[in-house]
Amino acid sequence: MAGRRFEDAVMPHLDAAFNYARWLTRNDVDAEDLVQEACMRAMRFLASLRDGNPRPWLFAIVRNTWYSRQSRPGMAVEHPMDMQSRDDRPDDALDPEQQLAQQDTVARVRRALEALPAEFREAVVLRDIEGLSYKEIAEALRVPIGTVMSRISRGRERLLETLSVQSAPEVML
Amino acid sequence: MTCACLDRDLDAYVDGELPAEADAAARTHLDGCASCAARLRQRQALKRALQAIPYFETPPGVRATIALRASRMRSLRRLGLIAAAAVVVLAAARTVTFLPLRPAPASDAAQALVDGHVRSLMADHLLDVRSTDQHTVKPWFIGKLDFSPPVTDLAGQGYPLVGGRVDYVAGQLVAALVYQRRQHVINVFVAPSGTATAGVAARSVRGFHVRRWTAGGMWFSAVSDLNEAELDAFVSALRSS
Numbered sequence: 078m079a080g081r082r083f084e085d086a087v088m089p090h091l092d093a094a095f096n097y098a099r100w101l102t103r104n105d106v107d108a109e110d111l112v113q114e115a116c117m118r119a120m121r122f123l124a125s126l127r128d129g130n131p132r133p134w135l136f137a138i139v140r141n142t143w144y145s146r147q148s149r150p151g152m153a154v155e156h157p158m159d160m161q162s163r164d165d166r167p168d169d170a171l172d173p174e175q176q177l178a179q180q181d182t183v184a185r186v187r188r189a190l191e192a193l194p195a196e197f198r199e200a201v202v203l204r205d206i207e208g209l210s211y212k213e214i215a216e217a218l219r220v221p222i223g224t225v226m227s228r229i230s231r232g233r234e235r236l237l238e239t240l241s242v243q244s245a246p247e248v249m250l
Numbered sequence: 251m252t253c254a255c256l257d258r259d260l261d262a263y264v265d266g267e268l269p270a271e272a273d274a275a276a277r278t279h280l281d282g283c284a285s286c287a288a289r290l291r292q293r294q295a296l297k298r299a300l301q302a303i304p305y306f307e308t309p310p311g312v313r314a315t316i317a318l319r320a321s322r323m324r325s326l327r328r329l330g331l332i333a334a335a336a337v338v339v340l341a342a343a344r345t346v347t348f349l350p351l352r353p354a355p356a357s358d359a360a361q362a363l364v365d366g367h368v369r370s371l372m373a374d375h376l377l378d379v380r381s382t383d384q385h386t387v388k389p390w391f392i393g394k395l396d397f398s399p400p401v402t403d404l405a406g407q408g409y410p411l412v413g414g415r416v417d418y419v420a421g422q423l424v425a426a427l428v429y430q431r432r433q434h435v436i437n438v439f440v441a442p443s444g445t446a447t448a449g450v451a452a453r454s455v456r457g458f459h460v461r462r463w464t465a466g467g468m469w470f471s472a473v474s475d476l477n478e479a480e481l482d483a484f485v486s487a488l489r490s491s
């Protein structure tokens with residue numbers, strides 16, 4: 078059992094796992110349960126990480142845990158979106174008017190992303206918020222890279238459609 | 251390159267994921283095509299907005315719980331208890347979740363005890379009090395149960411006591427004493443019993459062996475994946491102690 082320690086290999090990615098879990102579940106309570114259960118699994122499966130990259134490995138566990146939780150009797154399949162407000166930290170480099178515009182944009186983009194079907198939502202989250210490469214996303218989702226590309230592309234397409242209904246995209250973004 | 255060609259690669263271009271040659275071709279096209287360049291700017295703006303969404307931060311309590319579990323898991327591994335148990339736990343995880351919290355019919359008793367045993371092998375269920383000293387383990391139960399289980403160390407006979415916990419088996423609050431034989435865990439469940447039976451009843455469920463007897467107004471059940479000969483030797487050592 079001499080191998081990597083959970084604390085060294087996995088704990089540095091806990092925030093990433095929680096953020097991803099929160100985007101999958103779209104509410105705090107489920108995200109907390111999910112990330113705890115996933116970490117318990119990660120502890121038991123730690124040997125399977127070997128010298129691999131912990132981030133996609135951990136995301137894959139979070140994701141599998143979420144889908145197996147959803148198929149469990151008594152578990153709600155999809156919660157109604159909870160539009161909890163969070164601090165949308167504006168960029169300090171912008172003047173106040175720009176800051177407000179940016180805050181507003183970010184809030185709307187966040188809502189649009191939250192409303193996206195799960196398969197597009199997670200692909201976009203893993204790429205643009207978690208910053209994974211296409212190869213890492215393919216590992217986490219266990220799909221070919223071509224599928225990753227098309228999910229990201231269609232996800233962004235849908236986001237732009239949603240946002241352009243609200244206002245002209247050039248003005249909006 | 252045509253607009254349609256670029257269209258397929260636009261997102262990979264924005265993400266810097268195109269191979270060098272395709273990346274250069276896309277750049278050339280974008281320099282000379284206003285409509286594709288406009289779509290590129292839109293994509294880039296969307297990407298910036300997505301990147302500006304703040305991270306959901308792990309609640310500190312969640313982080314602390316996970317760190318605690320990791321350290322407990324490692325100390326159990328050090329005891330050599332988890333490696334053998336992990337496989338069983340995975341197979342049994344589903345059963346364990348739905349362990350009935352009601353008095354089980356007699357035929358299900360052995361099943362419930364095995365479930366209790368398997369559940370105990372999960373990282374944070376095996377030991378609430380960790381001690382090889384019976385004088386530490388016995389008083390630990392006071393105030394947690396309305397009876398006082400007899401606690402005996404059998405290290406001299408090759409079955410060291412490693413600790414205990416309060417558990418819930420087949421609708422009853424029970425004391426669980428944990429003994430170890432090489433890498434095998436033996437759970438001894440103890441609770442008050444209104445009936446007295448002679449001898450030791452033996453059952454096997456899913457590769458686990460169960461030995462059940464009564465003494466001094468209590469029932470005892472020893473559960474383990476240890477071979478039956480050694481488990482029987484353990485039970486007779488415990489009964490004659």
Ligand SMILES: [Zn+2]
Pocket residue numbers: 252253254256279283284285286287
């Ligand atoms: Zn073009």
